[in-house]
Amino acid sequence: MIKKVYKANILYTKERSRFEILENGYVAVDANGCVAAVATDLMSIDCENAEMIDFGDRLLIPAMNDLHVHAPQYRNQGIAMDLELMEWLQNYTFPEETKYADTAYAERMYRRFVRDLWRVGTMRSCTFATLHTESTRVLMRLFREAGMGALVGKVGMNRTCPESLSEPVEQMVQGYESLIAEFNDPEGLVRPIVTPRFVPSCTPEMLRACGELAAKYQLHVQSHLSENRGEIALVRQLEPESTSYGDAYDRYGLFGQTPTVMAHCVFTEGEELALMKKRGVMVAHCPTSNLNVTTGIAPVRQFLSEGLLVGLGSDISGGHTLSIFQVMVYAIQMSKLHYQRDHARSFLTMSEVFWMATKSAGSFFGRVGSFEPGYEFDALVIDDRDLNHDHYSLLERLERFIYLGDDRQIERRFCRGREIPQPVSIPK
């Protein structure tokens, strides 16, 4: 039964090649928080007894999904951006993640993180935590309290990392099982996701145990793939029997045996790309991070033409901005740099990056990221009056908000049909 009908200027991407635009349109939402209908004509919707909410001239768009972000690196956002990957990890990332052994510290930081994700309009995220089980639990509870969707990964790591960030395999498994026991609901908004940090930081035993956890509890998997040439060479050394970096995950059941997303894929090609396609492994494209830690330009156009699903990730703190709108801008700009080198592959368009951030990334969380009937109603109401919209089309208004706007224009946020108020205050 239809519970609410929202009226606004509606924009979303059913297909990646173009926007669906409904001037003064209606979205009807049922009691389960799912879209029941979307139309320009109210008469076509059977909505007797439904509550009508009129957002006037505002824009109504699907909420953002962040497919790759490191919550414990939030404090490092915007610092050490003049280093390359390995130096940045050793000197900044690992020391900060070590602090999450202290759950009080974790709670203080994670409250900020969840509040700021809310602020930038990201209602679902695929998040790395640290290896610390109790701090990871704190983050999951904060997401649950907020009513925001998240797949949260306790990080598996036990080699090529500082002693303080290494955990025995058995302890890792027990930690996961205790989180699974608390967040067991397959329909729940917040769920654990199996998260080996990346092949170089996991022994074969750790990778095998991760694959077994994913299979046993039917959990999603996330990790990093082919971000940097040094890393790829290291994987070749550590897993000599694997035919590619992707194959090193595949051998342990961590490459699409359950829904899987791999961040970066800057150097993914040939056999690895074919395997991703075959297994339906998603790409989390993180253009800001690729620039900041100088890894390279991912061949996103090729991924799309090969039929791979690509979403966008902020990759805090390799990436410097939590806003997926800003990440969209960088994705277009990076693809234009790629185009300058290779005119055979066209650069990305606004509808394509919007689709990547909404319907494509959303598919990792279920039926999320579109206003088609049956999709969970995750939405943002954008009041762009201060961006002088008078003489622009609806699409131009959206584009200007993406390029010029920020959280000040995001007036309301919805996740699975529920309006989400600002989460938890930040302790002084």
Ligand SMILES: [Zn+2]
């Ligand atoms: Zn990452």
